[in-house]
Structures are given as C-alpha cells and as structure tokens.
Amino acid sequence: MRRFLKHFLILLLLTAGVLTLADFCVTAGLRKSNALLFQSMTGIFSGSINADLIIIGNSRARRHIDPEIMDSVLSVDSYNLGQNGTGFRIQKMIYDLYRQHNQKPKYIVHIVGNGMFEEEDGLYERIKFAPYLNDSLVRATTRDIKGFDKIDYYLPYFKYSGFPNEIKGGISSFFGMSGVSNEEAYKGFPKTHFDWNNVIFEKFKKEFPDGTSLAISDKLIELMDNYIQSCKDDGIEIVLAYPPIYYEAKPYFHNDPQILDILKGLAQKNKIPFLDYADDSLSYSKENFADHVHMSSKGAEIFTKKLSQDLKDLLKTER
Numbered sequence: 330m331r332r333f334l335k336h337f338l339i340l341l342l343l344t345a346g347v348l349t350l351a352d353f354c355v356t357a358g359l360r361k362s363n364a365l366l367f368q369s370m371t372g373i374f375s376g377s378i379n380a381d382l383i384i385i386g387n388s389r390a391r392r393h394i395d396p397e398i399m400d401s402v403l404s405v406d407s408y409n410l411g412q413n414g415t416g417f418r419i420q421k422m423i424y425d426l427y428r429q430h431n432q433k434p435k436y437i438v439h440i441v442g443n444g445m446f447e448e449e450d451g452l453y454e455r456i457k458f459a460p461y462l463n464d465s466l467v468r469a470t471t472r473d474i475k476g477f478d479k480i481d482y483y484l485p486y487f488k489y490s491g492f493p494n495e496i497k498g499g500i501s502s503f504f505g506m507s508g509v510s511n512e513e514a515y516k517g518f519p520k521t522h523f524d525w526n527n528v529i530f531e532k533f534k535k536e537f538p539d540g541t542s543l544a545i546s547d548k549l550i551e552l553m554d555n556y557i558q559s560c561k562d563d564g565i566e567i568v569l570a571y572p573p574i575y576y577e578a579k580p581y582f583h584n585d586p587q588i589l590d591i592l593k594g595l596a597q598k599n600k601i602p603f604l605d606y607a608d609d610s611l612s613y614s615k616e617n618f619a620d621h622v623h624m625s626s627k628g629a630e631i632f633t634k635k636l637s638q639d640l641k642d643l644l645k646t647e648r
Contacts, residue, residue: 352485355496358503359460365513366457366495369410372517373423374461376430380408383427384517385420386440388413389572392523393624394440395633396516402637403644405436409517414453417445417549421556422470429466436644437560437567438636441592442574442622443585446549452476456495459488523619523626530578530621540581543588550591557599566644569596570604570636573612573628578621602643604636611635 359367360374372378382405384394390411399407410423424437452458455476461467462482471477481488489496514520560567569592579585589607596603611617617628624632 348484348486352489354503355486355489355499356460358499358501359495362498362502363513364498364502365519366454367460368514369412369423369517370457370461372408373410373426373430374464378408378427379406379432380434380516381405382407382436382438383424383434384409384411384438384440385424386411387415387420387442387444388623389442390440391517392519392619393572393629393632394438394636395518395629397518398630398633399637399640402634403641407516411440411517412454414449416447416449417553418449418470418474419452421552422466424556425466426464433563434565436640437565438640439567439569441569441571443543443582443588445553445592446546446588447544448546448549449474456489456492459492459495460499462488521626523623523629525615525618525625526620529619530575533578533621534581537581540583542584543582545584545588545591550595554595554598557595557601561599561601566601568602568604568640568643571607572632573606573609573617573624575615575618575621576612579607579612581621604639606632606636609635 360371362368362371382399382403384390384396384399384407388411391409391413392411394409394411396407396409399405410427412419412423415423420439427434452471452474455471458467458471459477459481462471462477468482472482477488489499557567571589571592574582574585585607589605593603593605606612611624611628611632614628617624617631619625619628
C-alpha cells in the first residue's frame with residue numbers, strides 16, 4: 330500500500346509539473362501573440378498601445394471602425410479595442426485594463442447598440458482571456474459570466490482544455506515560431522474581407538420570426554453612467570456613436586427605440602456628443618452589410634470616413 334501511494338504521489342507530482350510547465354509556455358506565448366484573436370489583449374497588457382483615441386464596443390466597433398482611416402482623417406493615433414460578442418460589462422473591463430497599462434487617451438469613441446445593457450449569459454471567445462486569469466480585474470469580471478469553470482482559476486493548464494489550435498499557437502509563439510504578423514489585423518481592426526451573407530440573416534429571421542426584445546439591466550445603465558462621468562472627470566473627451574443596422578432587420582428588434590433613448594439620455598445627462606446613425610442612408614443597401622447588424626468591408630470603409638468627418642467637427646484633434 331505504501332509503495333502504491335508513493336508511486337501515485339510521484340505520478341501526481343510529475344503530472345502537476347508537466348501541467349504547470351505547459352501552462353507557463355502557453356500562457357507566456359499567448360501573452361505575446363499578435364494573432365487576430367489575441368492582438369488587442371497583448372497590446373493592452375504590454376502597455377504598447379498608448380493611443381490618442383481608442384474605440385470601444387462590441388463586434389460593431391471591431392468590424393466597423395478602421396483606425397487607418399481614422400488616423401488619416403483626424404491626424405491622431407487611434408486603436409480599435411472592440412471585442413466580439415460583448416456587452417457593457419466586458420467593454421468596461423477592457424477600458425479599465427487599458428488604463429492600468431497604457432497612458433490616458435485624449436478621446437474615446439464608444440460604439441453603442443441594442444445589446445449594450447443585456448447581461449451576458451456566456452463569455453464569447455473566452456480563450457483570449459485565459460492567459461490573464463491571474464489578473465484581479467479579469468478574474469473578478471469573468472467569474473460573473475459563464476465561461477470558465479472554477480477549476481480554471483486555480484489549477485494550471487485546465488483553462489486551455491478544448492482549444493488545441495490556441496495551445497499550439499501559444500507554444501509556437503513562446504518559442505518564437507508563430508509566424509503571425511500584423512496582416513490579420515491592424516490596430517485591432519480585422520483585415521478579413523466581408524461581403525453580404527444572406528444565410529446569416531435568414532437564420533436570424535427563422536430563429537426570431539416574431540422579433541426579439543433585448544434585456545435591459547438597470548445595473549449596467551448605472552455602470553455606464555458612472556463610466557462616462559469618470560472619463561469626463563479624467564479630462565477625456567468621450568463620444569457615443571450608434572452605427573447603422575440593415576433596414577430590413579430593424580423591425581425585428583422591438584425595444585431598439587427604447588435602448589436608443591436610454592443611450593441618448595445618458596449622453597444628454599453627461600453633456601457628451603451622441604452620433605446617431607441608426608437611420609443613416611448606409612442602412613438601405615445590402616452592399617454596405619455582411620449581415621443584418623455587421624457592415625461589409627465596403628460599408629465599414631464608408632462608415633469610418635463618415636464617422637471620422639463628424640468627429641473632426643466635434644473634437645479638436647489636429648496635431
């Protein structure tokens with residue numbers, strides 16, 4: 330029995346050692362990865378972004394705003410921190426992390442929409458947060474959202490379970506063999522080409538034939554109000570912008586006008602600009618969209634130029 334326990338203990342220690350080493354290599358590799366999914370988090374935690382203007386929001390920020398165009402029009406150094414599939418709680422975490430590790434921006438363009446105040450029922454693309462679970466803010470925020478198991482916060486390597494490609498990429502990056510470059514994304518903006526995909530819209534209509542009403546959390550409204558006030562108190566000029574939605578999709582979002590009114594009310598209360606493109610002319614052409622809520626590459630280019638010109642009239646950004 331003693332011999333068995335001794336062997337079992339040795340095996341346990343060896344397993345723990347291997348998992349700890351694997352966790353260290355994957356984590357360190359992903360923390361310096363420039364792959365599309367990890368680029369923004371790498372930039373935030375390395376303190377290498379330090380932009381004049383940051384763009385915050387969900388996928389409608391990430392896929393709609395091209396920093397290269399914005400830099401050209403506004404004569405600024407901008408960066409797109411938009412995160413796919415996020416509500417305001419994660420967006421606020423991204424902003425707080427940015428402020429912890431990078432210099433204060435002069436401007437924030439927060440892309441808002443109808444999912445802003447809905448409590449997330451899952452942590453979308455959770456693997457990009459896995460290398461940072463030892464960070465107190467990431468740990469506290471992600472624990473409130475379904476995504477990681479309790480074991481992921483305490484034991485090494487388990488958080489990467491089910492992500493073989495990311496494990497491989499992390500190890501490759503750790504040993505300097507990833508081969509990933511800036512071609513996948515530029516300042517957080519994906520360089521993938523997007524065109525209209527009717528399958529996505531038809532799937533949405535089939536899933537919600539009578540439309541849908543997105544939940545509204547009073548806590549998130551209060552959290553956003555406090556966030557806007559703190560930005561203003563910190564001397565940061567913040568602008569809220571509501572991007573276009575394909576016109577045929579609008580009737581399916583029943584309480585979209587209510588959410589829009591809440592956002593406008595927050596902007597009015599805090600005396601900050603609100604740019605409303607909900608009914609913009611861009612909304613009426615499929616050429617400008619990849620699906621019912623995301624713009625095509627062509628639409629994103631046009632919208633970024635339009636937004637940048639409008640910001641130029643609002644912000645004193647000339648160097």
